[in-house]
Amino acid sequence: MVSGHSNMPEWVYIGVVVALLCWVGAEAWNIERLVEHIPEDAKLIKVTGQQWFWTFEHEDGTKEIGELHVEAGKAYKFEITSKDVIHSFNIHDYVVLLDAVPGRVNTVWFAPTEAGEHDIQCREYCGLIHYNMRGTLYVSEAGA
Amino acid sequence: MVLEMARPRPIWQIMFSTHHTDVGLLYLITSLAFMFMGGALALSIRAELFFPGAQIITDAMTFNRIFTVHGTTLIFLFILPFASAVGNYFVPIMVRYKDMAYPKLNAIAFWMIPPAGALIWLGFADFTWYATPPYSVISAPGPAADMWIFGLKILGVSSILGSINFIVTILKCKHPDMPISKVPLLAWSFLSSSLIVLVALPTFAAALLMLLTDRLGVSGFFNPAVGGDPIAYAHLFWFTFHPEVYVLVIPAIGMMYEIIPRFSRKPIFSVTSGIIAFILLSIVSFASWAHHMYATGLSFTEKTVFMVGTLAAVPASAMHVFNFLATMWGGRIKFSTPMLWAIGGIALFFSAGAGGVVNSAMPLDFVTHDSYWVVGHFHLFVMGTILFGSVGYLYYMFPYVTGRMYNRKLGNIHFVLSFVGTVMVFFTQHVLGLFGMPRRVYDYPPIPEWIAMNQIATVGAMIIGVSMALFLINMLYSAARGKEADMNDPWNLGAKYYYPYERKNPQH
DSSP: OOOOOOOOOHHHHHHHHHHHHHHHHHHHHHHHHHHHHTTTTEEEEEEETTEEEEEEEEETSSSEESSEEEEEOEEEEEEEEEESSSSSEEGGGTEEEEEEEEEEEEEEEEEEOOOOOEEEEEOOOTTTTTGGGEEEEEEOTTOO | OOTTOOOOOOHHHHHHHHOHHHHHHHHHHHHHHHHHHHHHHHHHHHHHTTSSOOOOOOOOOHHHHHHHHHHOOOOOOIHHHHHHHHHHHHHHHTTTSSOOSHHHHHHHHHHHHHHHHHHHHHOOOOSTTTTOOOOOIIIITTTTHHHHHHHHHHHHHHHHHHHHHHHHHHSSSSSSOOOOOGOOOHHHHHHHHHHHHHHHHHHHHHHHHHHHHHHHOOOOTTTTGGTOOOOHHHHHHHHHHHHHHHHHHHHHHHHHHHHHHHHHOOOOOOHHHHHHHHHHHHHHHHGGGGGGGGTTTHHHHHHHHHHHHHHHHHHHHHHHHHHHHHHHTTTTOOOOOHHHHHHEEEEEEHHHHHHHHHHHHHHHHHTTTBHHHHHHHHIIIIIIIIIIIHHHHHHHHHHHHHOOOOOOOOOOOOOOHHHHIIIIIHHHHHHHHTTOBBSSSSSSOOOOHHHHHHHHHHHHHHHHHHHHHHHHHHHHHHHHHHBBBTTOTTTOOOOOTTTTTTTOOOEE
């Protein structure tokens, strides 16, 4: 077909777009691979979501509701599940986000670096009081 | 001219007609009515979120019902029927056939929409447009939830019937002298989106039935309490509705392919490239559904596969943008109202796509997922791209439908206000998501950044509201009293309106 113009610019443009996407994909793959590697000394915290609060169970059997106390400088592994509908466990400041699915256990880890308080919230619609299914993460000084 | 004021027809003649422009008109009016209804719900959501605490909506359940019906209405009762309206008017003309292939089926497909809309609006369900199990199975109040399921079921059948009609009209009824490569890109967009519907929709149709029997307690497909798996629903749902995103956006791109060369007074840069991009999009759209599900606990391998599938859709979309810009390049552009909307649509389409690359990159998705970032992201598609393309095309087809001209000044003000409002609402919501605000919340803690950004978004939404009120006035007034349009060349482009797709069908 005689089009009266060169298609060269389009090919160059597509090439640049594809190259950019390859770079984004490769970087994302590499970072996710590193992020998902759970340290062996990570302490286990069992997280249970239900309408409309969070329950946390530490390795030593102590339970907390709506509050989670951890120590800075240590790694923690969350095993997340739900008792009723799907929730999503989220500590936005530490990019901890994973769905709490009834009948399944999802695992994610994090290692708080400094003492402080952070919001815990539900990120998946779970009904009437979804908006207030919130909690607080208290990070204490290392060794305290 | 269907609404030709010189020869008025009684309304029942249009309602019981099977002629493609009459059915198109019914689709058009229905879809616009639902657009205003869904938009009003959006304004009430934004008003509620202006401050933390209860504002105008007194309880969370009402709020949850409002955003559910808002989403369901605008996707299924505005965007899809609006595309069908444009397709009904122009596909038969573009392939030079006297009507749609199956006129009665066409009318039936339309008449399934009002009862479905009634079910959705009278029920007013609360389980989001995604109807998440097990919430939708064990917790969502009936009969609203069941009415929603039946409404969607009816809309699904209507979509399938409409798609069959478009495919047969384009492939089998096109003029024998017209090779498929000469079929205009707008008709190509309907061909590809209809093919996607046929492949994708049956999956959701099955999932809906399974959801209904789960709710009735006779099965437990998605209910973990009896051994089911809610994640299975997520797969079935997104297998249909990720491709469905392309079903929504492809006709809008097709509409831009009509507007841009016309007002640039230059042929399309490359029709072949447009066709290839449509075909690529329809195939690749099936390779990315689980990118909506990274946070459900997919394995690393699954996430990688779906990230690659998602990124693969970007070059095809980028080809369309290139094609638009290359068509405008060096053209004698006339910035009439339809062209303004199309150009705004391209800019927002590009922004939406760039944001989408961020979502698909695995580690970043855990920042943005289910936050207001996602709300901003997909609204840049449904509002910024699809509504902008659709409204632009509506201004473009206005003389054709009514024989009259819209008020150009009001049309341009409508564009400027809508564009400013859209940027204010949805760009802000991206940032709000990065600050961690979850979507679908009735109330939020008084974090200063959250309050500020919610207020910017609400002001933007009100600006859009004002622009849409002007739009409604313009459409109603101009359809009845507007200046008679010069049907040969309504925009003084120096070329014949709708050339080269002359109307071949006899006056109804």
